[in-house]
Amino acid sequence: MKHKAGFVNIVGNPNVGKSTLMNQLVGERISIATFKAQTTRHRIMGIVNTDDMQIVFSDTPGVLKPNYKLQESMLAFSESALTDADVLLYVTDVVENPEKNMEFLEKVQKMTIPVLLLINKIDSLTPDPSPKGDGSSQQKLAAIVEKWHALLPNAEILPISAKNKFGTDLLLKRIQELLPESPAFFDKDQLTDKPARFFVSEIIREKILLFYDKEIPYSVEVVVESFKEDDRQIHINAVIYVERDSQKGIIIGHQGVALKKVSTEARKALEKFFDKHIYLEVFVKVDKDWRSSQKELDNFGYNPD
Secondary structure: OOOEEEEEEEEEOOOOOHHHHHHHHHOOOOOOOOOOOOOOOOOEEEEEEEOOEEEEEEEOOOOOOOOOHHHHHHHHHHHHOOOOOOEEEEEEEOOOOOOOOHHHHHHHHOOOOOEEEEEEOHHHOOOEOOOOOOEOHHHHHHHHHHHHHHHOOOOEEEEOEOOOOEOHHHHHHHHHHHOOEOOOOOOOOOOEOOOHHHHHHHHHHHHHHHHOOOOHHHHOEEEEEEEEEOOOEEEEEEEEEEOOHHHHHHHHOHHHHHHHHHHHHHHHHHHHHHOOEEEEEEEEEEOOOHHHOHHHHHHOOOOOO
16 A cells, blocks of 8 residues: 655634644644633644654644734744645634624635535534524534535535534545655654653643633744753753743742742643653743744744744
């Protein structure tokens, strides 16, 4: 049997479940998946291997109109995913306006590679029994499919629930059918293209997203300054960068309680991720307006080239 391999890129608007889908397809927690929008900032690859196949999935930031340089970089990551895919997964959900971000959608319309349009969160569809209601769950779904078919007539439409793993096996089978014949692009034991330090920073940032409100999580960048590993344990020093002194105070909290909570929960998640004992030290520093500084964004790795 000939070997198949290819790049399957996941795109769509914020908060439609792209990262949850990525984690389900890869079978590992590769991408941050929280209830907050704009959690993914980079393109993150997750690799699925069998003896005769390699799928390189790529999760991307949600598509949005940029308000500052960080979001410009995030959009560039998403747009780059349109140029190097063998199969494109365009993810939406049952409540999203199909005409949101038409400029990006128009680029998808022009693509000649296979596009699979995934209508996520179908488990949240409920019948409307009222006389003026829009009918059963199936009728609602059919109406959504019809709208999307008009916008992307060449796409295959698959209803799924990434959270509940509904339709994901069928999706994986369809991706396998669409992959081109090719040798593997990465070693067969490789799970992702990202280094260990990347996942340390992502796990710490995930805890910040969960424990802090409003603008704080989006003003934060996490940098791993030291990662020393031996057979039994890993020593990690990480810095949480914020844009304002006031944000530093909020991150640390009264008598350091808030920062200790983040550190403790991150350490637990890291021990599960690496299956080793973790020593984690976390510091907070101010890097004024880093989200609007191209130099700082380049230093933090927000360069899609």
